Amino acid sequence: MLSLLLAMLGAPASPDVLINEQIQYYRIEGSSPNELAEQxxxxxxxxxxxxxxxxxxxxxxxxxxxxxxxxxxxxxVSDVDVMVNIVMTLPQWAGEQGNQPLAREWRRYASSVQEHEYVHRQHAREAAIAVRNALWAVPYQPGCDELERAMNRAARKELKRFAALSRQYDAQTGFGTTQGARLRQVSRP
Incomplete structure (x- = not known):
């Protein structure tokens, strides 16, 4: 699997949020939309x-x-650090460089898939910021053990919220199919 490290951003969302992003590609082969879908x-x-x-x-x-x-x-609370690791995995077809109808259809499809996944990436980034904000918002507690439990509860609540948001997004878009992430049949040249 070819892996391209996109960024370990030098300018994170804030000093206490670090964003690590990676895009991985897996190779597929085929000479028709059905073969590509099967791969x-x-x-x-x-x-x-x-x-x-x-x-x-x-x-x-x-x-x-x-x-x-x-x-x-x-x-x-005296200090908070948050890190989000994001790994996006996308298909890569060797024939996408041509101008034949299948190559054009592939580029359209791949662009739609990538746009759909970018929204999930944005959900991850927003989740990290929401976790950071939730941690800082935990009020004064009677003891440090209570503070730790309250902070962990607050962080997990935000993670659940953003996981639900991503599931809802997939349900609303049919996992991207309503956004064009569906290979269409093409006529042979």
């Missing part, structure tokens, strides 16, 4: 939660660290 079904990325293959996938994880400091008999 994607056979070689596409596996969804971690369902175990099913898909034509493209944006998988992300958000991690965080935080520190509290004792203050006047309780504990308050």
């Amino acid at each position: 994607m079904q056979a070689r596409g990325p596996v969804q971690p939660l369902t175990g099913r293959r898909s034509n493209a996938l944006t998988y992300w994880t958000v991690t965080w660290s935080h520190h509290g400091e004792s203050h006047e008999g309780g504990c308050r």
Whole structure:
């Protein structure tokens, strides 16, 4: 699998949010839309939660660290760091450079798939920022153990919200098919 590291951004969303992004490509072969679709079904990325293959996938994880400091008999947030790792996996067809009808259709399809996955990438970025904001918003707690539990609950709540947003987006777009992420039949040259 060819992997292209896009960015370990030098200018993250903020000093306490680091965004790591990577695009991976898997190669497919074929000389018709049906053959290309079969290759994607056979070689596409596996969804971690369902175990099913898909034509493209944006998988992300958000991690965080935080520190509290004792203050006047309780504990308050003193430091927060959040990191999001985003891995986008897309199909790559060697024949896409030509001008024949299938190559034009592939480029249209691949562009639609990429646009769909970019929305998932944006969800991941927004989730990291929401986690950071939620962590900083945790109020003063009676002790640092309570603060840690409250911060972890706040972060997980945001992750659930953005995971649901991504699932809803896939349901509304038919996993991108309503946005053009469907290979159409083409006439032979």
